[in-house]
Amino acid sequence: MNSHGINFGSIICTGPGSCNGQNIEGLTNNLETLDPDGSLQDLTEILVVRPFSRKGSFTTSRAFDVSATQFHMGLQPVEEFGYFVDPDGDGVNNELFVGELSAMSLFLEGMEPPEITSPLSDQASAGKETFSAIGCADCHIPSLTTRNRFLPFSFPEVESDPLQNIYRVLNLQNHGFPLAGFGSGVRVDLFSDLKIHDMGPGLAEANGNSRFTTARLWGVSDSAPYMHDSRALTLRDAILFHDGERANAKANFAGLSAAEQSNLLMFLGSLNSPANPNMGL
Incomplete structure (x- = not known):
């Protein structure tokens, strides 16, 4: 399975x-759903790229916000719990309305993207x-190209079909993304393959x-x-914490001369957040 130049294994x-998902790569964190015994099942829900959160749990910023507002802010969205209920017993219901989450999604996804220092x-x-030479770009793919320049927003969201229930569309060309050199898509200088990788026991959670x-x-x-x-305070430390599937990139970096390491870190230092991401929003 190949999408946007990225290989996700095979089925x-x-x-x-009736599909065998034993050889799917990088699409789920639940090892049981990788179909280890080679049994046949409907893999529709597995074949979804979930780029949000460190564990690849959410397909959109809205889905992330539904969870994050509960965990970090103690707010219970009505689209998750329903209207006029108070599951946490704090005496308040209807804590976050559908329209408020929609507005949050439009705000977050309408921001100007990060930029690369030029020249x-x-x-x-x-x-x-x-x-690129030492393998960093194998996973941190510098640029991906979308199929078109329009980003749909939908509610209710259907993970396996983002074109259902669309209520708003953003033209990404108007939000800082350049048109790609071919077709009608835009270039996204993301530096990621959006896949899930095993980073070794040294980085494992509890x-x-x-x-x-x-x-x-x-x-x-x-x-x-x-x-x-947040265990790495510097980019150098972050590279040296890599292990598991990416142990080779760490070893290759460690084997560079001091000048080569410095140059690579200077390149990473050129990947900047926008100075005024909300201007004109």
Whole structure:
């Protein structure tokens, strides 16, 4: 299975709802749903890219917000709990309306994207080449191209069909994304493959799960600390914490000369957050 130049493994189907998902790669954190015994099942819900959260749990910023507003802010969205109920017993119901979450989604996804310093210095240009040469760009793919320039917003959301229930569409070309050199899509300088990778036992969480979504490096120069639990205070530390599937990239970086390492870090330092992401929004 290939999408936007990224390989997600393979499946074998013998008919509708009868597919073997043993060789799917990078699409789910639940190891049981990877179909380890090769049984045949409907894989519709598995074949969805979920780029939001460190564990690849959410398909859209709205889905992320439904969970995050509960966990971080103690707000219970009505689309999750219903109207005029008070599950947490705080004496307040209807804590976050559907329209409020819709407005939040439009705000977040309408922001200006991060940018790459232009022109790059000679050192950063050399670091960009090294970034690819040692394998960093294998997962942190510099650019992806969308099929079209329009981003749909829907409610209720259907993970396996984002074109259902659309209530608003944003033209990404008007929000800082350049048109790609071919077709009608836009270029997204994301520096990610949006896949889930096993990063080794050294980065595992308390439950033993060491599988994480490839971090998006756009804007990385302004987003310290790094890694899923902020254990890395510098980009150098973040690279050296890589292990598991990406142990080779860490080893390749460690084997570089001091000047080559410095150039690579200067390149990462050129991946900036926008100075005024809300201007004109």
